[in-house]
Amino acid sequence: MTGQNPTHDHHDVHDDDHEHHDHDHETHDDHGHADGHHHHGIGGHSHAPVSFGRAFAIGMALNTIYILAEVFYGVAAHSLALLADAGHNLGDVVGLGGAWLAASLIRRHPTSRYTYGWGAASILAALGNAVLLLVVTGGIGWEAIRRLIAPEPAAGTTIMAVSAVGIVVNGATALLFAAGRKGDLNIKGAFMHMAADAVLAFGVVVAGGLILLTGWQWIDPAVSLVVSMAIVAGTWSLLRDSVNLSLNAVPPGIEQAAVQSFLDGLPGVTEVHDLHIWGLATTETALTAHLVLVDGADHESLLRWLPGALNERFKIGHCTVQLESFETARICALRPAHVV
Template sequence: MTPPQDSSEHHHSHDHATGSSRPRLAIALALTSTVLIAEVITALLTGSLALLADAGHMLTDSAGLIMALVAAGLAARPATDRSTWGLRRAEVIGAALQAGMLTVVGAVVAVQAVRALIWPSPIEAHGMLIMGAIGLAANAIALVVLAGGRGASLNMRAAFLEVASDALGSVGVILAALTVALTGWHRADAVASLVITALIVPRAAALLRAAMRVLMDFTPEDLDLAEVRRHILEVEHVEALHDLHAWTVASGMPVLTAHVVVRDECLTEGCTEEILDRLQECVAEHFPVRIEHATFQLEPVSHLAHEAQYC
């Protein structure tokens, strides 16, 4: 007798989130690019390291937002026979690249800031203050635009973090400019750069770690696979379980597969539908992660010996 196999899958469209994120990203990119050009010019005229550091963040943000925009477009492309999940993981790769760039820029700025603390240079505070205020206003608008979609994917989360880092940078520039203007303490510029770096780099590193967990097919962090195994084994007629795997294809798309061994007579008596329903209920109702793509292969106990021959 050929070992029976049954599977149950849910197919849902995840294109809405990726599609709706593109206009937000385009608006944020236009704002960031405009301010970037203005900040570079002003930083060169005023000699402000904090403003130049913020321009550096703006540069990586512009590049990051371009990557995010491209990744969102790729992720929205439909699945094909050669790419059965589509290109949804492009948004995770984009997020990893953005986080990596932000971490590198933060390290470079930190080194330059330490040098500026030791050998401070004169700063023209008034131009620095004006540009900081303009940058903050542009970043605030971009943050409002991106805020509604930041939970949609790692890609949007990375884009939001990029712009948030710029907003913090603009606040640092303003505070440093005020300090220099009121007290003449030029090292305030370098101190502001170090504070900005200290706030941003840990968040970028955390985002990079989250993206790498997806790319390495780790089990979703809030899913206890041991608990999943225990619940499945408690389902009536289930005798054993093997090849249990859980991973994340892209943001919001956890996947679970398993080979479930059931009593031989249960398959011949036609109760596979009941077992599959119970397994789907088990995954859907008892775990914090909503797993919409779960596939179960039902196998009779007598098949275990045969499977060992082919593995």
């Protein structure tokens, strides 16, 4: 990471002297310093996300086999609920594939072209999962309404048996991602897809049982419609968070005001401006800020301590801080925003 000695009029465009201080983020410690060298920069990085490759492989395999069974028995039993669940599962398999790809890309090192790496792929995958879930569920809802108007006979016993298997398959797959759902929006998307399928399968079992008890064929599409609406409601948070991250909003769980207050309270810091916080990936948060220091402040100690403190307190693992004197801060304030 790069910052500035308070005596220099220096912004984010570095001069030749500061170029010599550039460092490889993969080979430096969390404080962004190499032993034996004086740096004006700081940096902090969180550990690489836990790999869920095995979970993705198992989940995709189980659900692909189950989809084939659902399509076969759905056609044989004339069950919209089974066919709808099969379509839903197909969307989830595609979503799992995209999430798996993104989880692999996020671990790739930055390049000269993709200087932040491929972490944003996980944000796109989470957004794609949310949109796909809504589109597939919308299709199920539309067909359910059509079947409510013109009910078709369905075999309740077959529906119950196949869907009971679906509860086990989807529930087990969801459990594979449960451990990572709170720390990674991409993994949360995979978990929600599988959990939603388990709920939908349970609804189909209920529909099959009610059809056997009452003979009312409209129960099959009615249950599909109710479960679809529940899934849409549950998907809202995933859609909202992924859209926000794609727009460089402050990630969930971090309050910019709290970070501002923390930086304002640092020893020797009299002003904080140009503070930006955004997600580099679903598992990594970045920060940039300008700190105005009083004359004689121990900026070197601040640079060495701050990255670890931001990582520990706010889970911000990638930070760029520019240190400024009062004079530099005034010049910085007069420049157009796009120059800073």
